Amino acid sequence: MNRRQKILAGIGAAGFIGIGLFLALAIKPAIAPVARPDVALSPALVAQGERIVALGDCVVCHTAPGGRAYAGGLPLKTPFGTLYTTNITPDRGTGIGEWSFEAFRRAMRQGVSRDGHLLYPAFPYIHYTKVTDEDLRAAYAFLMTRTPVHAPARRNELPLPLRFRPSLAFWNLLYLREGPEPATGDAPAERGRYLVEGLGHCSSCHTPLGVIGGEKHRESMQGGVVDDWSAPALDQLAAAPQPWTAGQIVDYLRTGLASEHGAAAGPMRPVTENLGRVPREDVQAIAAYLLTLQKPLRTVEPPAPPGDQDQRIDRGRQVFAGACAECHGEGSPMRGAMGRPALAMSSAVFGPSPRNAVMTIREGLAWPSQPGSTTYMPPFADVLNDRQIADVVAYLRSTAPHAAPWSGLDEQVAHLRENRP
Amino acid sequence: MIELHVNGEAHRLDVAPETPLLYVLRDDLKLNGAKFGCGMGQCGACTVLVDGRPVFSCLFPVSSVGARPVRTVESLGTVERPGPLQKAFIDHQAVQCGYCIAGMIMRAQALLETVAHPSEQQIREHMSPNLCRCGTHMRILAAIREVAAQGRLPGAGPQKVSA
Amino acid sequence: MKRSDAPIDQGRRAFLAGSGLMVSFALLGSWRAFAGQENTLGATILAPDLPGDLKIEPVLDAWIKIDARGVTVCSGKVELGTGVRTALWQVAADQLAMPLERFTFVTADTALTPDEGYTAGSHTMADGGTAIYHAAAQVRQMLLDAAAAKLGVPARELALHDGVIVAADGRQLTYEQAAEGVDLHQRAKPVSPDSDPSTFRYIGHAIPRVDIPAKVTGGAAYVQDMRLEGMLHARVVRPPDASAQLESVDTRAVEAMPGVVKVVRDGNYLAVLAEREWQAVQAMRALREAARWRSTRRYPGNDTIHAALKALPQRIYVTTREGNGPVRQSQHAAPDAAPAAPSPATLSVGFGKQYVIHGSIGPSCAVAVYRDGMLTVWTHTQGVFPLRAGLAEWLGLPKDKLRCIHVEGAGCYGHNGADDAAADAALLAFRTPGRPVRVQWMRDQEAAWEPLGPAMLTELEAFADEAGQLQAWRHALWSTPHNERIVNAGRLIPARLLARPVASAPSAPIPQPEGDADRNAVPLYRIPSVRVDMHFVTEMPFRTSAMRSLGGHINVVTIESAMDELAERFGQDPVAYRLRHLDDARAREVIQRAADRFGWNGGQALPDGHGVGFAFSQYKNLMGYCAIALEVKLDKQARSVQIVRAVAAVDCGQIVNPDGLRNQIEGGIVQSSSWTLYEQVLIGEGGVRSVDWSSYPILRFPQAPVAIDVQMIDRPGHAFLGAAEIAQGPTAAALVNAIKRITGHRPLHLPLARQDSPLFA
Known part of the structure; x- marks a missing residue:
């Protein structure tokens, strides 16, 4: 099961068990609409809010491909059905134009909409709940000064049991610890903790999920899987063959590229685009905090080396020469003038799972919507067959220092192809 | 030997298997349509269709084509009868x-x-x-x-x- | 109809000679004074009294040859993708009264065609078109006269039909028959027989371009498509930067690779030749990995380049215009005291521009063969004759043992890698006698080794009276050269890399009124006192040379920004303010036409985030007129700037091919919007860091304008003025003006829409 499947499966289970017991917790009153925002929308507050909203990655989920910013409509696809994100522009009919600050705060803190219905936890209120009132007010001010867009919410395509929202109260009882947790000091790492645990909701992706779709707190930041991409462990950064420095983390988070480690891909890419817009010190704080989380390398039992490894690597080297070397070969301009690392140094190649190497080869790194100096890679899903992808991944792995060959490569490649129509 | 189906014709070619399709089309089959632009899949000058899908032939190992049909601009028409x-x-x-x-x-x-x-x-x-x-x-x-x-x-x- | 080619002839000036010499550009005067000197495109003026490029090649049979095999028209200009091959052919067809299909048209080949220097600067129709226009008219008259004698009837009773001369009684002579005994090897006359534009079947008509059908069906159209018998494929390996010295390279492993014929190593020059192209690519990669270089130079970065330009060694060229007097230019070793200007300035504004690349979609390529003592080079250079001279000097060959033939490449937009790649091919073929050699540069080589479009800095002070009438104008600018063409072998990069390098000839700017970095820096507007100080930076941190419109791009941005700011200062509409300072009727007409068509009313009601901008220039103050009005949309969240609607009005004199002209203007608008919004070469300590399209992003389809409307004002009987470079400056300026209107702030650094631009804050 992937991440969203687990969430939804959890919700479903909750629904059957807990309806009666938690009905009381599940019924929340509506908060009266307001004619206009009930917070003074000073330019300074709006500017502060822009920073908060960027740190919270709101625009990533609340914007449909090719759609207006914050107007919602992004489909979150699952095998059980599809959720559509909502319009958070200040449109009165279809957005949050009638929301008071209190309604906004309740949504962020408790996952409750203005009219009282419970929101699905794909909306990370279990993290946003930690954000201070001051920052929430700023975010509210920013959102309420966007251009209103008329964009009615699309109907979620979910089977009946999952449509029964009050069942979410059970889930909330287990996973929601309501209330702000402001930074307790001025140290960058303290600010970083506040940003990582709250607004940034990093562990939503970087912590493995339990059977009913909640984060496993005991394995916090030990890595998860989201949208078929692996979200690497954030507590092993110092244990990488070339340990991450704070500066490299900052570069990576702000530009999507750390020249010693590689490029952000998949769902991490838009996160880095947002972090490129916030003050550098915020990202430095995030890096400082992440570096406090480091644990010794968790050793993984080396798998039995696959049988035809040498031939496989030879074949992979050939594919690499024809398809990859113009950019990634030794002495290529990308590695010379542009200062990119050898792929052997990329976390996708030396990490514990081949998932991201395979995913990056298949899907590439898309151009950004606007021209700007960027990382880019063409997709190879229509070019290389399963065996060639597995071969080239095996070859790349063989170039990484102290990395045992991956087992089950063919299965992984086939699985990811089937999962990604 | 690599077997390649291009513009409705089958070819048997003695080329290194990793050779990018672009060079095979241009140098071995003497087709001018696909152009070298960047060799990195960034500009599309080399675009051809493989199995109906547009691909960058500059980084498409010829051995990856398999039995999939390749089409270039030459297949769409001629000066006298353009597509x-x-x-x-x-x-x-x-x-x-x-x-x-x-x-x-x-x-x-x-x-x-x-x-x-x-x-x-x-x-x-x-x-x-x-x-x-x-x-x-x-x-x-x-x-x-x-x-x-x-x-x-x-x-x-x-x-x-x-x- | 009498035809006046005089206006553009104002632009045919000699290079400034000598340093510190005061050269005056009297607008009227004898052209004889310039005989024997070079024009701005590198060709020698032999007959200053003749129109267009007949000045350079005055002999008729250099242009038109007629023998038993038929009629051949020759042009020294080349097709760069602007459609001039078709347009020149059209001119010849109408003036010879022949259908296009009836005669052969040959372009740029040192063995066959006249030397017209470079194809550049929007000069092709103005110079080459004019030459053919007159040569063909004169030959036509000679044929009529010869036929009249042969048929025993007066010439005026003869009619011309499709290359046949017909007498009233029905007797006919083909041109080939009429030409028997006619000696076309004679000097052209200053005045040609009249032509009636109303009889033209080609000039003024949207004749389909002759080259397109082959290009869309996979025909061999480019030098890249040449496949000669026994041809070797070569790839070069360039140093990581211009200062790098090759410390060591072990070539043995490369030489042993499959298909490798040889590795060439000479000083810092490295190349590999192989039987097959993919073998050459792989050998190039191996050679690149094997080479060890030592760089000796540290380069400025994007943040420091403008300060560096002010500090580097430079010469100063001062251009002045007082009252209605002539434009004068003088050269100084150091700044002198500027004449007193009214103080303080009404307005000060200045701009910074980063380095840009031509960025041809096809990296440079050339084919050469050295056989029986003759070196033949097929090249997409803009100037086969200057290239031949450079190669001959370098390789020690007499010019008649070297032939350069133009074959199209991808669009170049100025001095790109074409000449250097031709030099690579020439060198490698010269050292591999008997076998043709095809050199194809890789993308990163084109990006890092083509001459860049210069980074520039402008500072302008404008002085107006209380009523807003302009009184004085002081424009200073800093730039490295825009014209490092092949005036000696040292201008070719391969010649600098060999163990015995050739030094580049000293840099010299194209003088006013055409201008170099100071192109279009003198406003066309009525201003009693104008002074332009060009700080011509002679030490180039990065090699730069000609790219479409040269300094005109940023100078027009600067001028037109000032005009908008001044109009605002004095509470006037920007269009009205421009018209108030313009006397030239043609300039006024394009401005009025663009404004009317756009529906310009100064205070347009527009959606949130939209704004309008207007700009005008006459290219070089000599050539095509272009006014542009834009509606622009700025979306801060999406970090995007897009042209919603563009209206351009242009006057390029007599229009030869309206669809071709429209295509050039549309292309100019799109290309300039890409330059202006997105483009900058990333530079740093190690040199150029933009080596592909991810580090040098340009406009893609989603960012293209929503709509472009081109209004063309035709001037039958007037000189051809050229089109390919006239929209670049006004487009950029109109973009800047529109953004000022949207945000209230004038962006002063190009490119405007970098993703970290304050525009989106």
Whole structure:
């Protein structure tokens, strides 16, 4: 099961068990609409809010491909059905134009909409709940000064049991610890903790999920899987063959590229685009905090080396020469003038799972919507067959220092192809 | 020996298996349509269709093609009998230097074979992998729009699909 | 109709000679004074009294040859993708009264065609078109006269039909028959027989371009498509930066690779030749990995380049215009005291521009063969004759043992890698006698080794009276050269890399009124006192040379920004303010036409985030007129700037091919919007860091304008003025003006829409 499947499966289970017991917790009153925002929308507050909203990655989920910013409509696809994100522009009919600050705060803190219905936890209120009132007010001010867009919410395509929202109260009882947790000091790492645990909701992706779709707190930041991409462990950064420095983390988070480690891909890419817009010190704080989380390398039992490894690597080297070397070969301009690392140094190649190497080869790194100096890679899903992808991944792995060959490569490649129509 | 199906003809070629398809098309099959532009899949000058999909032939190992049919701009028509997109590009003077144009036509062909009446935004997004430096964008779009208005283009018939 | 080619002839000036010499550009005067000197495109003026490029090649049979095999028209100009091959052919067809298909048209080949220097600067129709226009008219008259004698009837009773001369009684002579005994090897006359534009079947008509059908069907159209018998494929390996020295390279492993014929190593020059192209690519990669270089130079970065330009060694060229007097230019070793200007300035504004690349979609390529003592080079250079001279000097060959033939490449937009790649091919073929050699540069080589479009800095002070009438104008600018063409072998990069390098000739700017970095820096507007100080930076951190419109791009941005700011200062509409300072009727007409067509009313009601901008220039103050009005949309969240609607009005004199002209203007608008919004070469300590399209992003389809409307004003009987470079400056300026209107702030650094631009804050 992937991440969203687990969430939804959890919700479903909750629904059957807990309806009666938690009905009381599940019924929340509506908060009266307001004619206009009930917070003074000073330019300074709006500017502060822009920073908060960027740190919270709101625009990533609340914007449909090719759609207006914050107007919602992004489909979150699952095998059980599809959720559509909502319009958070200040449109009165279809957005949050009638929301008071209190309604906004309740949504962020408790996952409750203005009219009282419970929101699905794909909306990370279990993290946003930690954000201070001051920052929430700023975010509210920013959102309420966007251009209103008329964009009615699309109907979620979910089977009946999952449509029964009050069942979410059970889930909330287990996973929601309501209330702000402001930074307790001025140290960058303290600010970083506040940003990582709250607004940034990093562990939503970087912590493995339990059977009913909640984060496993005991394995916090030990890595998860989201949208078929692996979200690497954030507590092993110092244990990488070339340990991450704070500066490299900052570069990576702000530009999507750390020249010693590689490029952000998949769902991490838009996160880095947002972090490129916030003050550098915020990202430095995030890096400082992440570096406090480091644990010794968790050793993984080396798998039995696959049988035809040498031939496989030879074949992979050939594919690499024809398809990859113009950019990634030794002495290529990308590695010379542009200062990119050898792929052997990329976390996708030396990490514990081949998932991201395979995913990056298949899907590439898309151009950004606007021209700007960027990382880019063409997709190879229509070019290389399963065996060639597995071969080239095996070859790349063989170039990484102290990395045992991956087992089950063919299965992984086939699985990811089937999962990604 | 590599067996390759290009523009409806089967070829047996003595080439290194990793050779990018672009060089095989240009040097071994002496086809001019696909152009070397960047070798990195960034500009689209080398675009051809493999199994109906637009691909960058500059980083497509010839051994990866398998039994999938390859089509280049040469398959769409001739000077005397240009295909619908070729004719529209001529009529709209949708060319300045023309170096990118064969790739443009092939990418547009792939769209119009699969989508009957693409929107302006669909056309622009679909064409975005291909670069034009002369600034002929308005005419290229006009030529594609004109053919798109006539309905879906027929494909190349039954497609060979690799195992 | 009498035809006046005089206006553009104002632009045919000699290079400034000598340093510190005061050269005056009297607008009227004898052209004889310039005989024997070079024009701005590198060709020698032999007959200053003749129109267009007949000045350079005054002999008729250099242009038109007629023998038993038929009629051949020759041009020294080349097709760069702008459609001039078709347009020149059209001119010849109408003036010879022949259908296009009836005669052969040959372009740029040192063995066959006249030397017209470079194809550049929007000069092709103005110079080459004019030459053919007159040569063909004169030959036509000679044929009529010869036929009249042969048929025994007066010439005026003869009619011309499709290359046949017909007498009233029905007797006919083909041109080939009429030409028997006619000696076309004679000097052209200053005045040609009249032509009636109303009889033209080609000039003024949207004749389909002759080259397009082959290009869209996979015909062999480019030098890249040449496949000669026994041809070797070569790839070069360039140093990581211009200062790098090759410390070591072990070539043995490369030489042993499959298909490798040889590795060439000479000083810092490295190349590999192989039987097959993919073998050459792989050998190039191996050679690149094997080479060890030592760089000796540290380069400025994007943040420091403008300060560096002010500090580097430079010469100063001062251009002045007082009252209605002539434009004068003088050269100084150091700044002098500027004449007193009214103080303080009404307005100060200045701009910074980063390095840009031509960025041809096809990296440079050339084919050469050295056989029987003759070196033949097929090249997409803009100037086969200057290239031949450079190669001959370098390789020690007499010019008649070297032939350069133009074959199209991808659009170049100025001095790109074409000449250097031709030099690579020439060198490698010269050292591999008997076998043709094809050199294809890789993308990163084109990006890092083409001459860049210069980074520039402008500072402008404008002085107006209380009523807003302009009184004085002081424009200073800093730039490295825009014209490092092949005036000696040292201008070719391969010649600098060999163990015995050739030094580049000293840099010299194209003088006013055409201008170099100071192109279009003198406003066309009525201003009693104008002074332009060009700081011509002679030490180049990065090699730069000609790219479409040269300094005109940023100078027009600067001038037109000032005009908008001044109009605002004095509470006037920007269009009205421009018209108030313009006397030239043609300039006024394009401005009025663009404004009318756009529906310009100064205070347009527009959606949130939209704004309008207007700009005008006459290219070089000599050539095509262009006014542009834009509606622009700024979306801060999406970090995007897009042209919603563009209206351009242009006057390029007599229009030869309206669809071709429209295509050039549309292309100019799109290309300039890409330059202006997105483009900058990333530079740093190690040199150029933009080596592909991800590090040098340009406009893609989603960012292209929504709509462009080109209004063309035709001037039958007037000189051809050229089109390919006239929209670049006004487009950029109109973009800047529109953004000022949207945000209230004038962006002062190009490119405007970098993703970290304050525009989006």
